[in-house]
Amino acid sequence: MKLRINGEVHEVEDDPSGMLLWAIRDELGMTGTKFGCGAGICGACTVHVNGKAQRSCVTPLVTVEDAEIRTIEGLAPDEITLHPVQKAFIDHQTPQCGWCMSGQIMHAAAFLEENPTPSDDEIVAAMGNNYCRCGCYVRIKSAVTQAAEEMANAASVPSKVSA
Amino acid sequence: MSDQIQNKEIENELENSPPIDSVESDEIKKKRRWRPTRRGFLIGAGATGAALALGIPLGKPYVHLYMAEMIDSGEGGTFGASTSEPNLWFEVADDSRIQLFIPQVEMGQGVHTSITQSAADELDVDWDVIEVVQAGTDNGPFETITGGSTSVSGTFIPLRTAAATLKHLFLIEAARMLDQPMDALQISGRGVALVSDAATRVDFAELAANESMWEVPEDEIALKDPSEFRYIGKPVKRVDIPAKVTGQAVYGYDARLPGMLYGAIARPPTLDAKMVDAQKLDAESMPGVKAIIIDIEDGFVGVAATSRAKARAAIAAMQIDWDEGRLWQQADVDAMVVPEGDGGTDIQRLGNVEQALEDSNTIFSADYRTPFAVHTPLEPQAALADLSGDKLHVWITTQDAGGTRTTLAEALGLEKENITVSPTYVGGGFGRKLGTPGAIAAARLSREAGVPVHIGWDRPEAMRYGYFRPPTHSKLQAALDPSGRIAAWDHKQGSGNVAYDFLPKFLSAVMGSDLGAWRGARINYEVPDNRTTAWRKTLPARTGWWRALGLLANTFAVESFVDELAHAAAADPLQFRLDHMPDNEWGQRMGAVLQAAADKADWGGPLPAGHARGIACNTDVGTVVAQVAEISLDEQSGKITVHKITCAMECGRTINPDGAAAQVEGSVMWGVGSTLIEQMQIKDGQVDLDNFNTYPLLTMKEAPDVETILLEGDGTPRGVGEPPMGPVAAAIGNALFTLTGTRVRDLPMTPERVLDALA
Numbered sequence: 001m002k003l004r005i006n007g008e009v010h011e012v013e014d015d016p017s018g019m020l021l022w023a024i025r026d027e028l029g030m031t032g033t034k035f036g037c038g039a040g041i042c043g044a045c046t047v048h049v050n051g052k053a054q055r056s057c058v059t060p061l062v063t064v065e066d067a068e069i070r071t072i073e074g075l076a077p078d079e080i081t082l083h084p085v086q087k088a089f090i091d092h093q094t095p096q097c098g099w100c101m102s103g104q105i106m107h108a109a110a111f112l113e114e115n116p117t118p119s120d121d122e123i124v125a126a127m128g129n130n131y132c133r134c135g136c137y138v139r140i141k142s143a144v145t146q147a148a149e150e151m152a153n154a155a156s157v158p159s160k161v162s163a
Numbered sequence: 164m165s166d167q168i169q170n171k172e173i174e175n176e177l178e179n180s181p182p183i184d185s186v187e188s189d190e191i192k193k194k195r196r197w198r199p200t201r202r203g204f205l206i207g208a209g210a211t212g213a214a215l216a217l218g219i220p221l222g223k224p225y226v227h228l229y230m231a232e233m234i235d236s237g238e239g240g241t242f243g244a245s246t247s248e249p250n251l252w253f254e255v256a257d258d259s260r261i262q263l264f265i266p267q268v269e270m271g272q273g274v275h276t277s278i279t280q281s282a283a284d285e286l287d288v289d290w291d292v293i294e295v296v297q298a299g300t301d302n303g304p305f306e307t308i309t310g311g312s313t314s315v316s317g318t319f320i321p322l323r324t325a326a327a328t329l330k331h332l333f334l335i336e337a338a339r340m341l342d343q344p345m346d347a348l349q350i351s352g353r354g355v356a357l358v359s360d361a362a363t364r365v366d367f368a369e370l371a372a373n374e375s376m377w378e379v380p381e382d383e384i385a386l387k388d389p390s391e392f393r394y395i396g397k398p399v400k401r402v403d404i405p406a407k408v409t410g411q412a413v414y415g416y417d418a419r420l421p422g423m424l425y426g427a428i429a430r431p432p433t434l435d436a437k438m439v440d441a442q443k444l445d446a447e448s449m450p451g452v453k454a455i456i457i458d459i460e461d462g463f464v465g466v467a468a469t470s471r472a473k474a475r476a477a478i479a480a481m482q483i484d485w486d487e488g489r490l491w492q493q494a495d496v497d498a499m500v501v502p503e504g505d506g507g508t509d510i511q512r513l514g515n516v517e518q519a520l521e522d523s524n525t526i527f528s529a530d531y532r533t534p535f536a537v538h539t540p541l542e543p544q545a546a547l548a549d550l551s552g553d554k555l556h557v558w559i560t561t562q563d564a565g566g567t568r569t570t571l572a573e574a575l576g577l578e579k580e581n582i583t584v585s586p587t588y589v590g591g592g593f594g595r596k597l598g599t600p601g602a603i604a605a606a607r608l609s610r611e612a613g614v615p616v617h618i619g620w621d622r623p624e625a626m627r628y629g630y631f632r633p634p635t636h637s638k639l640q641a642a643l644d645p646s647g648r649i650a651a652w653d654h655k656q657g658s659g660n661v662a663y664d665f666l667p668k669f670l671s672a673v674m675g676s677d678l679g680a681w682r683g684a685r686i687n688y689e690v691p692d693n694r695t696t697a698w699r700k701t702l703p704a705r706t707g708w709w710r711a712l713g714l715l716a717n718t719f720a721v722e723s724f725v726d727e728l729a730h731a732a733a734a735d736p737l738q739f740r741l742d743h744m745p746d747n748e749w750g751q752r753m754g755a756v757l758q759a760a761a762d763k764a765d766w767g768g769p770l771p772a773g774h775a776r777g778i779a780c781n782t783d784v785g786t787v788v789a790q791v792a793e794i795s796l797d798e799q800s801g802k803i804t805v806h807k808i809t810c811a812m813e814c815g816r817t818i819n820p821d822g823a824a825a826q827v828e829g830s831v832m833w834g835v836g837s838t839l840i841e842q843m844q845i846k847d848g849q850v851d852l853d854n855f856n857t858y859p860l861l862t863m864k865e866a867p868d869v870e871t872i873l874l875e876g877d878g879t880p881r882g883v884g885e886p887p888m889g890p891v892a893a894a895i896g897n898a899l900f901t902l903t904g905t906r907v908r909d910l911p912m913t914p915e916r917v918l919d920a921l922a
Contacts (some may be wrong), residue, residue: 013470026425032409032411034542034590035619036541037855039855039856044541072409073410076409093400093401094408096270096272096273096825097540098408099590102410127863133539133593134271134832135832135833137832139825140863141866
């Protein structure tokens with residue numbers, strides 16, 4: 001079967017019980033998307049499916065055959081420009097071990113597309129289902145807050161960062 | 164150990180080592196070559212030909228790697244076994260950048276950055292001149308671990324000495340090549356230039372080309388005065404973060420080689436289970452299955468297949484019979500941890516505590532308990548093994564590359580020299596990745612299948628089949644004198660093993676107590692008659708290293724009970740602690756952090772209705788920490804909300820203040836999770852959890868704000884990755900008492916427990 005990931009079409013094994021995460025990681029070798037629990041609880045495997053954050057470890061392949069999938073490798077608009085969420089995570093020195101961070105960043109990016117001007121409580125509610133065992137919550141929150149501001153500014157003044 | 168003694172030992176070892184040329188081969192020829200200097204350095208040629216290398220063998224080595232590149236190139240690595248190789252070293256690359264090979268693994272603690280700070284300062288180079296490279300076991304003798312908050316403190320002086328020496332050597336050689344006096348020269352960009360004319364210069368690579376003629380000076384090379392530091396003590400951006408926000412960082416679970424298979428192994432149904440029989444049935448003919456191992460004696464059944472799911476399906480399809488053994492229950496464990504009976508070892512004793520308690524009119528007593536807990540780094544155990552002939556290369560998420568190699572050598576019957584362990588980025592360690600048995604299973608399956616095999620545990624495996632934070636039980640008794648000071652203090656502490664199970668048998672046989680388990684149990688307050696006694700218990704579920712070891716449990720007991728005594732004496736809990744500080748350096752340092760945390764948190768000041776503060780402090784690995792927790796309580800549900808933790812810490816010298824603050828924040832989250840949520844129990848012979856539905860972690864919804872105050876101390880850096888976990892539970896519990904007049908003396912303080920206590 002074919003998967004469309006980060007704008008490119010890839011061939012993967014047509015496994016009726018297969019989950020998107022393992023096709024991305026093990027078959028296609030795109031290991032930026034992480035495995036955490038296999039039960040859709042921790043959020044480490046979060047990718048975008050048609051622009052929405054989705055947990056790839058519980059996403060059957062058959063449900064995404066015609067979908068537009070985006071992973072952390074395809075989040076930045078180009079090779080030299082980071083997505084505002086990625087930039088904010090660097091600015092706030094957010095990651096520690098980093099294993100959950102692809103999922104955190106992908107979740108935040110999708111959330112901010114839906115809600116470009118979130119309140120503090122809305123950020124906590126949105127990010128409150130992604131585990132970070134290192135406990136980087138203070139900096140995840142401040143980074144998402146910064147990214148929201150930057151994306152809102154970019155939206156009012158068109159620039160390539162908003163891509 | 165002093166550097167001098169250490170260097171002496173190294174020189175002795177060098178004398179006993181064969182000359183490196185005697186093991187020459189095409190492979191070895193390409194390796195780094197070292198010759199010792201009189202001051203204990205190793206100098207020689209780097210791996211890229213003419214490049215200079217200067218290194219130091221540390222008494223306590225540590226590690227990490229460049230794994231993506233090696234995997235991409237399919238390079239098997241080289242196999243160094245000689246003790247005449249350093250564990251930490253510099254190499255000058257052809258482009259005159261200086262590579263710093265370090266043995267410590269980066270697991271989020273920022274060690275790659277803080278070590279680079281020290282090196283850049285003494286080399287006097289701009290930040291981007293240094294490139295950090297993770298070293299593996301092919302690069303040196305890795306007999307120690309990344310853990311215990313010692314990575315920075317243990318290397319601070321030797322690393323800086325090596326860097327300063329390298330700079331000195333550059334200057335000597337540049338003086339010769341440019342025919343200028345040394346004091347007219349300075350480090351400039353990627354080379355050395357005239358102070359008066361930057362155009363008159365020579366690059367590091369050109370200097371290094373003459374390495375073979377260099378002599379390391381015998382005189383002491385002066386280190387920088389702290390006032391001249393450019394990087395040490397500054398909030399430097401971490402070198403590992405860009406790769407972690409773009410998905411490019413390679414961890415053990417991400418390790419890949421062409422043609423690799425995926426492994427799965429059979430898991431016992433109970434803690435005591437022994438494998439009795441195993442039949443393949445149809446597993447061999449299942450799709451994608453390439454190799455099956457059945458080893459009843461070892462209790463090992465493994466499958467290598469073309470996908471993880473297919474390997475697991477084959478395991479599930481086999482008939483495996485187990486003798487379940489005793490079906491342990493939590494009550495059995497609870498009874499074992501009680502600190503009484505034979506085997507108690509005094510770890511602190513002053514005066515006569517029995518007499519002092521007997522003489523007292525009122526004896527205060529309390530029991531504090533903490534449960535089993537699970538590390539659950541979000542990256543589960545994972546290893547990629549490539550076994551070919553008698554050579555094995557393993558890429559692995561580990562805190563202990565050297566130990567992994569030793570374990571592999573024993574299990575596979577291979578020479579250590581033929582095994583390379585390349586540690587990757589570690590997706591959370593917290594002590595759990597000091598034991599990495601997944602490497603053995605992957606290597607066995609690679610041998611059977613004839614191709615590389617990757618094993619990545621699923622979450623239930625990671626939850627159940629490791630070792631755990633041990634349950635603890637502290638029994639405390641104390642008496643106050645008529646002036647309200649603590650007159651007597653008796654702490655009986657029981658805990659499952661922490662360090663004991665991991666030490667050589669001869670050592671554990673003579674060790675009455677477990678120094679890991681009682682970390683934080685001794686009191687540092689001034690009490691004329693005091694005693695702390697520790698009982699070490701081997702439990703049905705294996706227990707071991709966990710972030711900060713016993714610190715959280717012991718500080719919870721000690722600092723909560725001190726708080727009880729303060730309230731009994733009708734004293735302010737802050738003042739009560741300050742009044743009991745000994746008149747020594749420790750007392751002054753602890754007093755300073757207590758006061759700093761209290762001031763910043765506005766101790767005694769107004770609060771929103773329904774909020775309360777609690778205070779607690781501790782000392783660990785030479786660092787002192789004090790915290791104030793601000794909490795509220797939903798009296799209907801019993802749910803505690805921790806609004807803020809204010810933390811003051813003094814760790815001698817802070818290398819990277821922003822990194823230290825991040826470690827405080829992370830430690831606080833660990834502490835809050837342990838205080839409010841985390842617990843594991845034994846039920847019917849097995850642990851009662853398998854995923855995050857049964858063992859939820861703290862999320863942003865429960866996460867407090869954290870404010871960190873870093874105090875400067877005596878200039879010697881000490882650990883920061885664990886000490887700030889210590890006071891969290893006590894500070895929260897002390898706040899709960901202030902708010903409600905009720906204490907919860909068992910962790911976690913779940914809503915049910917809080918409601919029970921209030922009832």
